[in-house]
Amino acid sequence: MYRLRIHHRQLWPFVAAGALCAAAAGCQQKMADQPSYKPLVESTFFEDGKSARDLPAGTVARGHLRVNNALYTGRTTDLADIDEQAEAVAEKSGGHSEKTPGGFDENAAFVTDFPIPVTESVIEHGRNRYMIYCVVCHDALGTGRGKIVERGYTAPPSYHIDRLRNGAVGRLFAVVSEGYGAMPSYGSQIPPEDRWAIIAYVRALQLSQHFPAEKLTDEMREQLRKAPELPTASEVLGPKEQVR
Numbered sequence: 001m002y003r004l005r006i007h008h009r010q011l012w013p014f015v016a017a018g019a020l021c022a023a024a025a026g027c028q029q030k031m032a033d034q035p036s037y038k039p040l041v042e043s044t045f046f047e048d049g050k051s052a053r054d055l056p057a058g059t060v061a062r063g064h065l066r067v068n069n070a071l072y073t074g075r076t077t078d079l080a081d082i083d084e085q086a087e088a089v090a091e092k093s094g095g096h097s098e099k100t101p102g103g104f105d106e107n108a109a110f111v112t113d114f115p116i117p118v119t120e121s122v123i124e125h126g127r128n129r130y131m132i133y134c135v136v137c138h139d140a141l142g143t144g145r146g147k148i149v150e151r152g153y154t155a156p157p158s159y160h161i162d163r164l165r166n167g168a169v170g171r172l173f174a175v176v177s178e179g180y181g182a183m184p185s186y187g188s189q190i191p192p193e194d195r196w197a198i199i200a201y202v203r204a205l206q207l208s209q210h211f212p213a214e215k216l217t218d219e220m221r222e223q224l225r226k227a228p229e230l231p232t233a234s235e236v237l238g239p240k241e242q243v244r
């Protein structure tokens, strides 16, 4: 039979390691047990009774510095500045400011160019996000007849109306970021880059229904010639009245 023989000289590294562990645990214990305040508890140490000190004015949480207005708001001016301007206008015009549904500010200068490069993969990502966040109300083609609208929610306008086709991309971005009338804001749910990707896809949807014939390349014409005859949006969806 095999007998395990361990000489005491072989054992001492384990004893040393054990002692080290115990010492380390001791230290760890002391650090974990040090007196400290739990968040938001009272304190008698400070005069104001708060345990935490107020943040110095202008403190920005790490990763939250947003200096690029175009990217984060779709507007060229700071929203705070815009509010001041609107107030000044309102004062002059006897209290009427130009705010539209839900306080959406139409006075603000909207950016007309995308602040991110619009590539095929960005549009594809936008389509993916659109199908998650927007399709339920705006439908896959953007005509404003999504499932929720079928069940009685306020019907949004079609993306294909002239006003929305000709409007600035920054305005579309601001609608999604801030909310607009009956439409809730998606600013806190969708990161800004994804919101821009969605707007790029909305633009692609708009173009899909109003592509200028003179811009069709020979290749595109050939593709169209080969494509099966597709029904138009209104043939598929029927008039709006029937849907509701």
Ligand code: HEC
Binding pocket: 101, 130, 133, 134, 135, 136, 137, 138, 148, 153, 154, 155, 156, 157, 164, 172, 175, 176, 180, 181, 182, 183, 184, 186, 198, 199, 202
């Ligand atoms: C819960 C339903 C709902 C969802 C989801 C929704 N919308 Fe809307 N949207 C609306 C309604 C309702 C309106 C019309 C608001 C009004 O005029 O009061 C609207 C209006 C709009 C408009 C036009 C604003 C104008 O100037 O008339 C745009 C652009 C728009 N939505 C984009 C989006 C995008 C992009 C998404 C996805 C990120 C989205 N919406 C998600 C309901 C929704």
